[in-house]
Amino acid sequence: MQNLAEFLLVINLVILAITFLNTFTVRVVKSQEMPDLHDLVSILIPLRNESQNVPGLIESVLSQKGLSKFEVVLIDDNSSDDTAAQISKYSAPNLNVISGAALPDGWLGKNFACYQLAEKAEGEYLVFVDADVRLAPHAVSSSIALMKHLDWDFISPYPRQIALTFLERVAQPLLQWSWFASLPLRLSEKLSRPSMVVANGQFFIVKRAAYLKSGGHAAIKSEVLDDLELGRTLVRNGFSGGVADGSKVANCRMYNNAAELIEGYSKSQWRAFGSPFGAALAALILFASSILPITLGLSGEIFGWYGYFALVASRLLVAAKTNSVMSSASLHPLSAGVWIYLIILSWYRKSRGELIWRGRQI
Structure with a gap:
């Protein structure tokens, strides 16, 4: 498990480095x-x-x-x-x-x-x-x-x-x-x-x-x-x-509330990654980089915590630069979980022909 935690830390440090670079450029x-x-x-x-x-x-x-x-x-x-x-x-x-x-x-x-x-x-x-x-x-x-x-x-x-x-503050900054x-x-x-x-x-x-x-x-x-x-x-x-x-x-x-947010994002996330395979890959990457590190940290892997804090720092940099929500940065794993849910929900509704926005079929 330590090797996995170290690998994910490297990935998240790269993410932090890109964020830092973009903050100034x-x-x-x-x-x-x-x-x-x-x-x-x-x-x-x-x-x-x-x-x-x-x-x-x-x-x-x-x-x-x-x-x-x-x-x-x-x-x-x-x-x-x-x-x-x-x-x-x-x-x-x-x-x-x-x-x-x-x-x-x-x-x-x-x-x-x-x-x-x-x-x-x-x-x-x-x-x-x-x-x-x-x-x-x-x-x-x-x-x-x-x-x-x-x-x-x-x-x-x-x-x-x-x-x-609450859900806006958790999901929207992502x-x-x-x-x-x-x-x-x-x-x-x-x-x-x-x-x-x-x-x-x-x-x-x-x-x-x-x-x-x-x-x-x-x-x-x-x-x-x-x-x-x-x-x-x-x-x-x-x-x-x-x-x-x-x-x-x-x-x-x-969006003004949780229901609007779920309806709004579920109408488009099926298209964001090109195909079911692309969506599954995006969800997997999001899980590995955003949820798995803190899971490993809670199980005793110190490098898991380092990976988690690297992403929190990345979130804080973006929030400070754009004057957006800072308070939910520590909840980043929850944010990722919500987004994975929205990706799955979007594909589910797409497969059933249930994507409707402002009274029109998508």
């Missing part, structure tokens, strides 16, 4: 005043049953600064709640609202909504924002400024993830930690390989020309992980870009 979108951007910017927001998010959302996007010209385009994607009524309370010269068309065969709802938004948009930059995101006043202008500085065609500023309930701890970000930028793309559709900016040339959402119309697949499609077509720490300019609370 990750691109950061800073909340600061920028010279006005003179290109037209289109802020595009898909809405389906988002009544409770409409007020805070619209106020934050209409308050954007540092943009000489920008339009906000909302699409009410056939909501069954009072999203449309909430939207109607707001008016501005640069605010446009469209009603979503019926969902065609072969499309997923959000992808088709984003496609319609892009068709309506007139800007040189397309800024896709989810309804549960709140933007700081210079979020868009600062992000585009960094994008221009790096000569990128797209950028995905990763918002600060807000987690309030997603951001997973890429922070496994992928040397500067290397992924240089290699520019689709398999190394990191992206978050909560806040995603792309040059209009790159979006159209790569096929945009029409090229990924049936993909449940639309953010990753859009980024990969852009890279495959020769465009450059990447993820950035957007925690200083945007925040997002994806």
Whole structure:
């Protein structure tokens, strides 16, 4: 058992080293005043049953600064709640609202909504924002400024993830930690390989020309992980870009309770690893690196404890860098267990045709 504990410690020290490296090299979108951007910017927001998010959302996007010209385009994607009524309370010269068309065969709802938004948009930059995101006043202008500085065609500023309930605090930080701890970000930028793309559709900016040339959402119309697949499609077509720490300019609370979190992640985890084999391998790696060390430690293997503390340190580094949940870092084995459960549940529901999101079959 000691040999196993030592081996897992080496793995977790590598994870800690990658995390440490990324903490100091990750691109950061800073909340600061920028010279006005003179290109037209289109802020595009898909809405389906988002009544409770409409007020805070619209106020934050209409308050954007540092943009000489920008339009906000909302699409009410056939909501069954009072999203449309909430939207109607707001008016501005640069605010446009469209009603979503019926969902065609072969499309997923959000992808088709984003496609319609892009068709309506007139800007040189397309800024896709989810309804549960709140933007700081210079979020868009600062992000585009960094994008221009790096000569990128797209950028995905990763918002600060807000987690309030127990399961949110246990599970939610793991997603951001997973890429922070496994992928040397500067290397992924240089290699520019689709398999190394990191992206978050909560806040995603792309040059209009790159979006159209790569096929945009029409090229990924049936993909449940639309953010990753859009980024990969852009890279495959020769465009450059990447993820950035957007925690200083945007925040997002994806789910309001445990039930929403389970429903939300179980709809997509089947696709995250490509196949049942890939999902099983990911679950095995997560178990070996995150759960087994503390199990060995509790059985008396001191190197098991060292492996556990290496991952806790990795979690704390990411939390400190992104201003996210620190209190659950010590519960990392539980976080891993929850994520393994979500992977299994997602594949189970997929096999039974039970994946439904916002009233639509996936």
